[in-house]
Amino acid sequence: xxxxxxxxxxxxxxxxxxxxxxxxxxxxxxxxxxxxxxxxxxxxxxxxxxxxxxxxxxxxxxxxxxxxxxxxxxxxxxxxxxxxxxxxxxxxxxxxxxxxxxxxxxxxxxxxxxxxxxxxxxxxxxxxxxxxxxxxxxxxxxxxxxxxxxxxxxxxxxxx
Numbered sequence: 001x002x003x004x005x006x007x008x009x010x011x012x013x014x015x016x017x018x019x020x021x022x023x024x025x026x027x028x029x030x031x032x033x034x035x036x037x038x039x040x041x042x043x044x045x046x047x048x049x050x051x052x053x054x055x056x057x058x059x060x061x062x063x064x065x066x067x068x069x070x071x072x073x074x075x076x077x078x079x080x081x082x083x084x085x086x087x088x089x090x091x092x093x094x095x096x097x098x099x100x101x102x103x104x105x106x107x108x109x110x111x112x113x114x115x116x117x118x119x120x121x122x123x124x125x126x127x128x129x130x131x132x133x134x135x136x137x138x139x140x141x142x143x144x145x146x147x148x149x150x151x152x153x154x155x156x157x158x159x160x
Contacts, residue, residue: 026069095141
């Protein structure tokens with residue numbers, strides 16, 4: 001199993017699809033799989049059931065993964081220690097983006113519940129997660145100023 005982690009906007013979904021094509025492992029978008037299982041969008045889960053409920057669903061999802069897949073995780077999956085342990089069952093690739101890159105990519109994004117609100121809150125969330133991403137990662141790839149193709153190639157090179 002190959003798990004891509006990183007802050008929202010770091011390119012996890014894009015790179016996971018490309019790595020899936022190269023490895024022939026099925027690609028799973030974790031957030032999308034949870035939305036399908038729950039029959040509602042994540043933003044609606046946050047609004048009606050709370051973030052904790054969604055985090056429980058992430059953990060449940062990881063517990064039930066068995067096959068070789070390329071998984072694009074949600075940006076906050078690393079917040080729970082149990083999730084970080086579960087991720088160790090595969091190779092964890094951290095797509096590391098600088099704050100400026102994230103802001104540039106997510107400006108105008110209205111779909112992500114944790115990208116709403118004050119910039120200072122978003123930056124605080126980003127900063128709080130950095131050490132957890134580093135701690136969970138087997139491989140760290142800097143994504144700033146690189147094309148998706150370059151990043152996917154680097155991932156493949158580091159997996160072998």
